[in-house]
Amino acid sequence: MTRLLVILWLLGLPRAVLAAPPDDAAALIRAYNARDIGAPGWRRVVLELRTKGVVTRRLVVSNAWRRAAGSVRTLFVLEAPEGLRGISYLMTERADADRFLVVHLLLPTAAKRLLEVAPALEEQALLGADFSYRDLSWQLPERGFDRQVVGKGTLMAREVTFVEYTARAAGDTWPRRRYAFSRSPVLLVGIDFYRAGASAPDKTLRVDRFEQRGQVWTPTQITVTRGDSTSVLSLEAAAFATSNVPDELLTPEGLAKAALRARDGARIEQLLDAGPP
Secondary structure, eight states: OHHHHHHHHHHTSOTTTTOOOTTOHHHHHHHHHTSOOOSSEEEEEEEEEEETTEEEEEEEEEEEEEEETTEEEEEEEEEESGGGTTOEEEEEEETTSSSOEEEEEEETTTTTEEEEEOGGGTTSBSTTOSOBTGGGOSSOOSSSEEEEEEEEEEETTEEEEEEEEEESSTTOSSSEEEEEEEETTEEEEEEEEEOTTOSSOSEEEEEEEEEEETTEEEEEEEEEEETTEEEEEEEEEEEOSOSOOOGGGSSHHHHHHHHHHHHTTOOHHHHHTOOOO
16 A cells, blocks of 8 residues: 555656756756857867878878857868878758758869768768768757667776667668766767677777866877777867957858868968967
8 A cells, every 4th residue: 555655656756856867868968068168169170091000101180169059160171191181071051950061062173063971971981081071060950860878887997888879761861869968067078989780899989098188088098999990080279269260260251261271281270360279
C-alpha cells in the first residue's frame, strides 16, 4: 500500500520536477553550440598530412570568424605553400537551420571563380587532408539527425559523454557518428565516423590538447586518422575576442578580395589590419 501511495505521489508531481535528465543529448549539443568561441577572433594553424607516419605535405591555414544572430561565419585562407597560396573559402553555419553549412570557395588561380560547394561535397577531404569542411565547423547541426546519449567513458584522459548522431536522410558519407563531450567545461574531445552498416569507425578525430586562453578553451592539436592516412592540425597563433575582424570581410565579396591579397602574400594580420597577438 505504501509503495502504491509513493507511485501516485510521484505521478502527481509537476512536470518541472520530473524534467529530462542532465544527459539529454539535445541539451548537451545546445550547450556545446553556445560555448564561448572567442568571437570575433582569428588564428593560424599548421596542417601536416602524413602517410604511414611520413609527412607528405605541410599547409599553413589562417581563419577569422564572427558570431551573430545564431550563425557563425568563418573565413579560411591558405597562406602556404606558395603554389596553393590564396585558396580560400567562407563557411556560414546555422545550427538550427535545415541546411547547416553554406560554403563559398574561391580558387584565385582558376579564373578567380567564386563557387558554392554543394551539400553533398561538404564531407570531402580538403586539399588531400583527412579533415572535411564540416569537421572544422564551430557548431554541430541541431536538425536532420536523430541524437541520443549512448554512454559514458574516458577518452583522451577526460571523462566524457558519448552522443550518437544518426542521419535521417540518405546520402551522408558517414550516416552514424559518435561524439565524445567532456562535461565541465563542455568540449568536443573526439568523433568516430561510421559508414552505413559498419561496426568499426571509418575515420576518427581526436583533440589531443586543449588550452584555456581567457574565457576560451581552444584545441591546440587535433588529429584525424583514416586508414594509413593522418592529418595533424596544430595551433600556431590566435587572438580571441578581438575587434579587428571587419564584418565586410566575412562575405562572398570580402572572400574574393581576401583570396587575391593572400595570393600576393598577405597574411591574416594584414587582411584584418591587425598586429600580432
